[in-house]
Amino acid sequence: MTNLSTSLGDLSLEELFPQTLTDVSCPEIQKNREVWVATEMCAQYLESTIDAIVVRGDDNKLAGIVGGYDLLDCIRKHPTRNFQYTCAIEEIMFKDFLQVEKKTKFKDLMGKWKNTRRAFAVISNNSGSYSPISARKMLEVGIRYKTDMTVSSISKKKIITFQGDEPLSKILDLMFENKTRKLLLVNSNQFISDRTILEGISRMLKFQQNIDNFLDVPINQFTFDHIKVITEDLKFDKLCSVMNKMEHPYVIYKDIVVSPWDVCLSLINENVTEISEKYQMKQKCPHCGNDVD
16 A cells, blocks of 8 residues: 555655556567658657657667657658658667666656656566556556645646747747647647657658658648647646546646646645545455455
8 A cells, every 4th residue: 555644756656556557568669660660650659658669679679769859850850751761760769768667766757857858768567578657657646646736736837839830840940949749829729749740741751752851841731639728727636637538638727738747747846645535556455356455
C-alpha cells in the first residue's frame, strides 16, 4: 500500500503504478531503417502513452529513441523527400535517452525531464522489451490523488498562436523558439502539433509526389485538431480523468491551456499526498486474486 503521508515526489514509479507500470510495450524500429518509416510510426503514436519509438541497434541492443522533436528538427535541416528515403534513423535518433527503474522516484524523473525538456523515459519489462513512461501516463496519477487544485490554479503560460496560412518553416520556427509541441490557431479552438505535422508529411510522401521541399508547404494543407474547451473550473482529479479519456489530451479553460506536461508540473509542485479512496491500489492475494486488507 502507498504511504499516504509520503510526498508524491518521494514515491517510486512502482508505487505510483503498482499494476500498470509495464503494461504497455514501446514500438521498436531498427537503426538502419529509413527516416520515413519513423515519420509514419510517430504520426500514429505521438501524444499517446508511448510518445516515442525505441530504436534497436547492433545485437538488437537499445540504441536510442526517436520522437517528434527529432523528426521535426530533421525536417528543418533536411526538408526534402529524398532525405526521408535515404537517411537512416541512426543519423537522427536521440542517443542520450532516459532509462529508469522501478525504484526511480517521481521527483528524480521530473528533474531529468525538466532538464532535457523530453517528458519520456523507458523501463525494461518482463518480455525483454521496454515500456514507456510519459507525461501522458502521469494522468493516471492525477486521477488517483486528492488535492485542492482546480484548473484555474494551474500556472498560466503564454499561448503561442499561428495565423493559419504560414509556411511550415514558420510553424516549426515558432515551435522550436518557444519550446512547445502545440500551437493554437488564432481566434479558434483548433491547434497544430508535431503529430499532425508528421501525419501531413507522411501523407505527402505517399500521395503528393510533386512536393519536395516540405518547408514551403502552407500549414493550411495540414489537418488541424480541436482543443477541448472546458467551461467549468474542474477539480484536478476530474480534469485528469477527462484528459485521460481523450485520444490526444489538450484542453483550455478561459485563458489557461493544459497539456499532460502541465499536469506533471502541477503534481510535482503541489504538496499532493493523499490518495483518493475511490482509487486506492490494494495489494492482491497471489493465490486467489482478491484484495488484501
